[in-house]
Amino acid sequence: MEHKASDQIQNLQYFGEFGGINPSISDSSTYTFLSAKTMFDTFEGNTEGCYLYSRHSSPSNLYLGEALAALEGTESANVYASGMGAITAVLMQLCNAGDHLVSSRTIYGGTYAFLKNFIKKFDVDSSFVDITQLEAVEKAITPRTKLIYCEAVSNPLLEIADIQAMAALAKKHGIPLVVDNTFSPLSIAPAQLGADVVIHSLTKFINGSSDCVAGAVCASTDFCLSLKDVNQGAGMLLGSTLDSLRAASILKNMRTLHIRIKKHSENALYLAKNFEKDGLRVVYPGLPSHPGFQPMRTQMNPEYGFGGIMTVDVGSLEKANALMELMQQRRLGYLAVSLGFYKTLFSAPGTSTSSEIPLHEQQAMGLSDGLIRFSIGLDNNVERTYQMMKSCMQELGILEAREMCI
Numbered sequence: 001m002e003h004k005a006s007d008q009i010q011n012l013q014y015f016g017e018f019g020g021i022n023p024s025i026s027d028s029s030t031y032t033f034l035s036a037k038t039m040f041d042t043f044e045g046n047t048e049g050c051y052l053y054s055r056h057s058s059p060s061n062l063y064l065g066e067a068l069a070a071l072e073g074t075e076s077a078n079v080y081a082s083g084m085g086a087i088t089a090v091l092m093q094l095c096n097a098g099d100h101l102v103s104s105r106t107i108y109g110g111t112y113a114f115l116k117n118f119i120k121k122f123d124v125d126s127s128f129v130d131i132t133q134l135e136a137v138e139k140a141i142t143p144r145t146k147l148i149y150c151e152a153v154s155n156p157l158l159e160i161a162d163i164q165a166m167a168a169l170a171k172k173h174g175i176p177l178v179v180d181n182t183f184s185p186l187s188i189a190p191a192q193l194g195a196d197v198v199i200h201s202l203t204k205f206i207n208g209s210s211d212c213v214a215g216a217v218c219a220s221t222d223f224c225l226s227l228k229d230v231n232q233g234a235g236m237l238l239g240s241t242l243d244s245l246r247a248a249s250i251l252k253n254m255r256t257l258h259i260r261i262k263k264h265s266e267n268a269l270y271l272a273k274n275f276e277k278d279g280l281r282v283v284y285p286g287l288p289s290h291p292g293f294q295p296m297r298t299q300m301n302p303e304y305g306f307g308g309i310m311t312v313d314v315g316s317l318e319k320a321n322a323l324m325e326l327m328q329q330r331r332l333g334y335l336a337v338s339l340g341f342y343k344t345l346f347s348a349p350g351t352s353t354s355s356e357i358p359l360h361e362q363q364a365m366g367l368s369d370g371l372i373r374f375s376i377g378l379d380n381n382v383e384r385t386y387q388m389m390k391s392c393m394q395e396l397g398i399l400e401a402r403e404m405c406i
């Protein structure tokens with residue numbers, strides 16, 4: 001049967017220590033052993049179900065990991081203290097000095113900076129390519145290439161990766177495909193389309209309340225265990241461990257993810273369609289004008305829609321800034337980075353989340369000054385939101401004021 005992530009999550013059922021309907025939180029950094037021999041065996045990785053030390057694993061983190069594995073339909077999942085904690089652990093685990101990787105050129109600014117600047121210290125090279133051009137991806141692969149990296153829906157340009165085709169290419173060259181699915185939980189299930197490792201920043205839609213940072217790696221049990229290995233595991237040794245209290249609160253928020261994603265998608269589609277009709281330059285994967293519309297349609301789970309993120313190009317940074325300030329004054333949302341909140345969040349990526357990318361490269365990938373990224377909120381009356389946003393745009397001359405009817 002087809003993998004239905006929301007059903008799988010719904011089937012998870014935990015019992016807390018005293019019969020609670022939420023699992024008990026493991027509020028401990030270390031765990032006691034009744035025999036010294038069991039402690040030794042646990043260090044050697046020979047005991048199942050024993051906890052050692054919470055940087056390695058903890059019951060609360062394992063519960064959240066289980067829910068994330070169910071979400072992506074993978075054997076296992078590890079959780080981390082941030083999305084970057086998850087991304088850097090995976091990349092450091094898969095690459096040795098002298099290795100090379102092929103990455104999409106339109107990725108999260110932090111990931112881009114890590115690949116372009118930081119991982120160089122360890123003599124790992126990256127080639128940045130337009131992943132919508134499969135020949136370009138294949139051409140960049142060399143005998144030293146250890147992985148292909150992309151985002152299912154890219155930040156901030158909303159490019160859509162053809163994951164099946166990319167996975168086939170990775171397989172042909174015997175390397176893993178690593179996909180960051182932060183923008184499209186439930187809408188796209190990369191592992192079901194052939195990706196080997198799926199990463200999330202839980203900070204965004206999955207947690208959905210903008211009150212913490214966290215990350216996850218969903219993959220095979222072997223790979224997840226290798227990240228935790230006490231001698232060789234990047235997760236274990238770099239130490240970006242999620243706190244148990246946070247893991248417990250994220251798990252509780254995940255239970256409403258399916259409802260939230262549907263509403264984010266419904267609202268974003270409504271606004272994108274209407275603003276496009278008004279003549280604005282709107283980028284949203286649910287619009288037939290979007291170059292990724294077809295690949296998105298073939299690989300998405302239609303129940304959850306095209307996601308909550310859209311961009312609008314209002315022509316200049318000055319106009320973008322004025323519009324964002326006005327929308328915030330009118331309580332339409334917050335001028336803030338990040339995404340997946342119940343209120344709409346907006347920012348100009350060129351001067352914020354993608355500022356790590358040099359200007360000439362921003363231009364080459366189509367990231368213009370006047371671009372505003374919207375993470376559309378859960379507004380109950382999106383028609384009203386549309387009218388209010390539209391009047392802000394009219395006041396600033398971004399949209400022409402409506403002609404008077406006589």
Ligand SMILES: *Cc1c(COP(=O)(O)O)cnc(C)c1O
Pocket residue numbers: 082083084085108110111151155180182183201202203204213214215
């Ligand atoms: C925010 C984000 C990240 C980084 O996650 P943090 O939780 O902030 O470390 C990675 N990838 C994408 C696509 C993101 O939006």
